Amino acid sequence: xTISGAKAKWLLGGAIASLCLNLFLVxxxxxxxxxxxxGGPEGKGGMVMATVPPELxxxxxxxxxxxxxxxxxxxxxxxxxxxxxxxxxxxEPFDPAKLDAALMELEQSAGTxxxxxxxxxxxIAAELTPEQRHQWAEGWRKMGPRP
Numbered sequence: 015x016t017i018s019g020a021k022a023k024w025l026l027g028g029a030i031a032s033l034c035l036n037l038f039l040v041x042x043x044x045x046x047x048x049x050x051x052x053g054g055p056e057g058k059g060g061m062v063m064a065t066v067p068p069e070l071x072x073x074x075x076x077x078x079x080x081x082x083x084x085x086x087x088x089x090x091x092x093x094x095x096x097x098x099x100x101x102x103x104x105x106e107p108f109d110p111a112k113l114d115a116a117l118m119e120l121e122q123s124a125g126t127x128x129x130x131x132x133x134x135x136x137x138i139a140a141e142l143t144p145e146q147r148h149q150w151a152e153g154w155r156k157m158g159p160r161p
Contacts, residue, residue: 065153077138
């Protein structure tokens with residue numbers, strides 16, 4: 015089955031929008047691992063570190079650093095997949111199925127990275143004291159919906 019015309023444009027637009035959203039969300043979760051240890055200077059560790067009160071940052075950073083190899087491996091895989099997406103976008107003749115396959119592969123990798131991030135956060139939380147978890151929870155609440 016070949017999709018063409020306006021339907022193909024909407025499908026391609028939706029796929030690209032989905033890709034961008036996935037990359038944005040995953041990037042926010044793991045920004046510290048993309049640009050070096052904890053994203054560089056203090057306060058630039060992405061969405062997760064933005065939730066951490068200053069007194070807990072050294073503890074959380076150290077615990078995240080210990081979980082880095084899994085992120086690095088998946089990050090490198092995502093970089094390769096993004097090249098596949100670029101190749102599919104630039105291919106002539108354009109093959110929507112090839113692009114869809116590359117985007118699906120990227121989505122799966124992004125899901126794996128999100129899972130690793132969530133698993134790491136859960137493991138870190140289990141290692142904290144109740145007081146530290148409550149402090150961290152307040153940071154998450156501040157990132158929540160604005161009244």
